[in-house]
Amino acid sequence: MITVQGLTKSYGTADAIRDLSFSVDQGEVVGFLGPNGAGKSTTMKILSGYLPADSGEVRVAGFDIFSDSLKARSRIGYLPENVPLYPEMRVGEYLAYRASLKGVRSRRIREKVEDAVQLCGLRNVQKQLVGTLSKGYRQRVGLADALVNEPDILILDEPTIGLDPNQIREVRALIKGLASRHTILLSSHILSEVEATCSRILIINKGRIVATGTPSELRQRTSVPLSGTIRLEILTESSSAALRELNSLPYISKATTLTESEGWVTYEISPRGEDPRLLLYEEAVRRGWKLRELSTREVPLEEIFSSFVPASPDQSATELQSPGNQPGAMS
């Protein structure tokens, strides 16, 4: 549905994106992931036909976004970052205006607006002025606008930014619901978001794609151990003796103490080879340890991301972990 070949764009002397190539197939939900200022918004502005690129080719639904711009644009629903809207219009009025602008036939406008209002849960604010809406509702109006003409492709730039956790969950659920009918490309600097909604992830840093794949593929591709770690919580008289014993076991490569309170000790264990949980259970029974937790911990995408994108002083990868971070950069 979307093919991007050798896309390059610079603002003055600063390169925003360099030689970017990727494609998105029909029905996919692809997450565009990167730190602030990585070039996500620039790429999306080019894909939506707002900015021309310096070089490279973009085809959307078979149409070139530069030379066949109008046809390509009519296949795209675009939600810009920060959702600009006309504050003086009413929600229903605004959606009808946008539908008409996007070429929906006059007698079908009502019906399409109804559908979008229904889908995005805007029924009770339909007659309200856009300027008086809360951030969450603005986001939903933006989404409703993007899908009002039922485009093949949705391009959503940071769709959950600035929302509270409840709203984030709602918008994510909404996007998931749209996945069956649209091809979706969404950008985010929040990993959990991409992991929750996308079938494939593109990691971009400093204007280049550094990794691509499904979340599980990305897990396999990193230096972080594939099987993750094991948490073991036991009640024991001497935590250091237990630690020594754990470290002497042949199927454990390394055990460390995480927390210790009122006799309960939590260890983090890196296994050597196979899943050793059954063996650990038997070991605990043999030594008379009371067992409270024995679980595996999957490698979170955060760690995968930092292994692809080295943290630098101005853009630390740790900021990616907190959904509360707001973008100051306009990339």
Next chain:
Amino acid sequence: MRVFWTLLKKEVSSAFLTPMAWVLLFFLLLLTGFNFYAGVSSLNHGPTEVTVVESFFNTVFFWFSFLLLFPLLTMRLFSEEYRTGTIELLMTAPVRDSQVVFAKFCGALVLYSALWLPTGLYFLIFWWQTHLQAAGAMGAYLGAYGLLFLMGMFYLSLGCLCSSLTRHQISAAVMTFCLVALFFFTGLLTFLSGQVGTLMKGIAVTFSPIDQMTQFSRGLYDTRAVVWYLVMTALCLFLTFQSLQARRWRG
């Protein structure tokens, strides 16, 4: 074409949805109403050489409110959309840049016309009360309002251009006001007649709105003025279109 109507409708309705159009209408009618009153009451002081229409369209009050309209009517056209980012929505919809420019210009022109239309009532009231013609002939009304429309086209297109150049409404307004004043006061060159040749003087008189209005409000039409305003409007709109496209490239 349908896209153009959609855009035009939005432009006009959003002007009337915000207080701007109503505030402008109120103060314009206040000023021109006073202007009309002054014109009529001057008839009390003995015979004059000018008709009511001529005097209405040639006072400081009239020209002052006329000149102030343009920055106010056009400053938000593009600047507002740049500032709020809605331009991104507009230009990613399947809409041509030329349609956007033309719709915004026509929207401003509709609003401008709607502001001046009620002033026609003054002459109706005059006729109803005195059973006298306010002008020598119908051509005088047509000339005065026709020139008002033509000048409006040119100055509004100048405003469009200025607004498309910046995201700051005030900057757009200042630029518009300066450019409109520059073109408007060409007539003042005649005061320098001692220094300039007769050609310059001829140009100054031909293109001075004040002199033009004196002619048109008598029902004397000068096609040079008509052509001048039409060509300049087209030029300004073309430049606006170019500026909009250039803005895309700059990102």
